Amino acid sequence: MSTEAPALLLALDLAGVFAFAVNGALTALRVARLDIVGVVTLGMITALGGGILRDILIDDLPPATFSDWRYLAVAAGGGLIAFAAAHRLDRLSTPITVLDAAGLSLFAVTGASKALDFGLGPAQAVILGAVTGVGGGTLRDVLVRQVPTVLSSGLYAVPALVAATVVAVAVELDAYGPPVAIGAAAACFAIRMLGVHFDLNAPSPPSPRPRPPDTD
């Protein structure tokens, strides 16, 4: 790990935490009129879920969330800001989507980067980057009883895999640093937003006939 990597990882991680905290809190306001505790709680779970999952899987326990107070502070702060600012927003869906894409992108990069730091192979790091990116949002969706975006939207896991792959390749080539990390996150963000804008999806099953629920 280069000497600048920890600071870079921390900065990107905290940016992702903030984006997901605001996103989770706005989601709580949108799908249910939760009170401030519920709003901040969902914001914190969304913000910290992906990173905690990553840290459990690479055995970096207690997770950074619990050993570095900045994660908790940024997550709680993001949730509170969203709670206070939500009434100024005419529509919540656009910021929710944009912030979700931002968190996804940042966490895909930090997840892959941290996995490589901990000695996992490139393929494993790519998967772990995607898991980190989609983890918090998946927990959020399960808790508010929505089908997780990672299942329903084709271009959600894919951009995360792209960003994580860029990181893994750059580390292999010894070219990893802030420009690559930010570029990888930006690429993920761009793909995700294009997918949302044009409602793109990955290929559907070969059989076009509607499949009614079977009866067992």
Added chain:
Amino acid sequence: MSTEAPALLLALDLAGVFAFAVNGALTALRVARLDIVGVVTLGMITALGGGILRDILIDDLPPATFSDWRYLAVAAGGGLIAFAAAHRLDRLSTPITVLDAAGLSLFAVTGASKALDFGLGPAQAVILGAVTGVGGGTLRDVLVRQVPTVLSSGLYAVPALVAATVVAVAVELDAYGPPVAIGAAAACFAIRMLGVHFDLNAPSPPSPRPRPPDTD
């Protein structure tokens, strides 16, 4: 850790396991007419989920559940007792609520206490206490497809945070022991039950206008 702390931790932990096991089993009977295996399974998940989550996060693995048979025995016993006794109860909602508050209170104390034993800072221990308290019930609610109480009820996470804070402060002041632990759990229980009784909630969002679901 004082010499009596492990015994105290174990006693409170097992009491919490029992309360949540009965609670989870009664919930299984209430929300769906599950058979004995489903009832005991939901009881055990509710009872053991919070502690397992805590032990994963502080890296005390395998969790106590798997290294100390008493956890499994108490969880399974609580589920079986609930299954056998449920038909004697006219209404299940009151015992479900009371037992949930008891488990929440006991686990908030043991979660914070164990986190401090493992060297986490006070703020982290407070959050981990709350996570331990709400974890099992949140798993329970997700499995039976309810919005988790921690999101929908303002005075659920708050009393857990209060109890965990009392524990953290007492440990800082070197005043932690059975009276403080039981007092903290009792305070959490009282706040929670008052919240249920008077239907209190934390503040709602500033904007009072109803927010229809956005269309993306």
Added chain:
Amino acid sequence: MSTEAPALLLALDLAGVFAFAVNGALTALRVARLDIVGVVTLGMITALGGGILRDILIDDLPPATFSDWRYLAVAAGGGLIAFAAAHRLDRLSTPITVLDAAGLSLFAVTGASKALDFGLGPAQAVILGAVTGVGGGTLRDVLVRQVPTVLSSGLYAVPALVAATVVAVAVELDAYGPPVAIGAAAACFAIRMLGVHFDLNAPSPPSPRPRPPDTD
């Protein structure tokens, strides 16, 4: 651990991964017309969830999934094969049920076996075998918003417990090897399929009167 145990464990584990990957992918096609990414993602989560849960709980981190590429490859391959082959199947419910029973049986055996290898006691290994067996399917059901089979179907956890018990007893008697492992999995599979076929369940609550949802 005997010298052949690791190879046996790996073979059974990968067979279970494949069965659950196809099962999860077919479930994704059945309950919602997900695109290829959603289908493969649900297949991989179903396939790898139980083993990851097991490895977290026995502290074998990073989980085999992330340190051995074969798990990822088999899980992804199973999902892709299911995606490609689904349109040839008239009904999805039969293969979904059979593959779920196969994954359950194989993972119950590998979960108990690996737990014993890591020094857990027999009772703990039995529970961990059941957790490994039902874990992936429970994640799958939560993500597609179904009540998990482990709660709704009595003969789901029970055969997993039977298979894990056979493994634990055989290890105690120093008689564990491929014949016992395959026999235990076959017994679990047979019990589960008989339960499905005859719609058997464990005993229901003593009180036969319908229990309307309480109003709090």
